[in-house]
Amino acid sequence: MFTGLVEIIGTVSTLEELDKTGSGGGGTSLTISDAQDILGDANLGDSISVNGTCLTVTQFDKTSFKVGVAPETLRRTNLGSLKKGSNVNLERAVSASTRMGGHFVQGHVDTIASIVSVTPDGNALTFRFKPRDPAVLRYIVEKGYVTIDGASLTVTKVQDGPEGWWEVMLIAYTQEKVVTAAKRVGDHVNVEVDQVGKYVEKxxxxxxxxxxxxxxxxxxxxxxxxxxxxxxxxxx
Incomplete structure (x- = not known):
């Protein structure tokens, strides 16, 4: 479980395709560096959110850690498009003493969305997203929460329907703390909707x-x- 409050931005230092015949099942192993600020209390098997995807630490040292990404995860997220040097949002799993400043985030990506517009508004930026799976729009409401690449953000506008979309606004402070601010029209983001909506529906x-x-x-x-x-x- 996570809060959607990104702790630091890490950097992908290596990508290694795993042998299909081995335990990796043909996925990818990622090594993420510049992560020293979140590794002081790390243990093997810990969960770390990488761009909103809950992954398990398999190796680590003082400044970097390694995770395995299964083929299914590569298909359902934007992790398959990462390259050496790509920046990623990182957050450790919550602890008993964690402040819940965002919302409950599972790290289970529901779909990916494409950025269809980026509009300056003073020193803020308004991003409009169109989901690959329009069905998720029923869980996205104005002033509600949505997780974009692991960051808990507030929905400012939403348009339902097959060609639907939603918008969020990144203030200047947030732009410095998440990778989304550096993305452009056509880029993809990982999306996790607020789980409360799913429970209510069921x-x-x-x-x-x-x-x-x-x-x-x-x-x-x-x-x-x-x-x-x-x-x-x-x-x-």
Missing amino acids: SVAGYFEGAANGEFAILEKMVNKLVDERLQALGK
């Missing part, structure tokens, strides 16, 4: 399914009642 769906008891669905009754009331009001 709970509501379960309630209506369980309450139907083989009769007409309660939701259908509610809709019919609202339609009847509306028709009566129009008739007057």
Whole structure:
């Protein structure tokens, strides 16, 4: 579990393709340097969020650490596009004493999104994102949270639909702390939506399914009642 508050920006120093016949299963091993600020209390097996993706530390020293990235993770995230010298957002998993300044982030990427526009607004920047999977838009609401490359950000605008998008604003301080500020139109970011929306959706769906008891669905009754009331009001 993470907070979405990026601690530092690290640098990819090496990428190594893993043998398909070995334990790596054909994934990639990443070594990330310039990470000394988060390795003072590191242990093998620790979880570190790399661009919003929860990965396991397999080796480390005072300034760098290594993680393995499975093929499925490469397909579902932007980690497959990393190169030597790429910068990445880093955050350690939460501890009992961590301040929850962002929101609950799992490090499980839901989809990737492309940057469709970057608009200056004073010393801030407004980024508009279009998701590869439009279905995630139902979990994104104005003034709600969304995680972009591991950074917890507030949604400022959202447009639903197959061609939908959402926007976030990066203030000057945030621009210095996350990799997103250096990205351009056409670049991709990892996206994790707020898990609260998913739990609410499942709970509501379960309630209506369980309450139907083989009769007409309660939701259908509610809709019919609202339609009847509306028709009566129009008739007057």
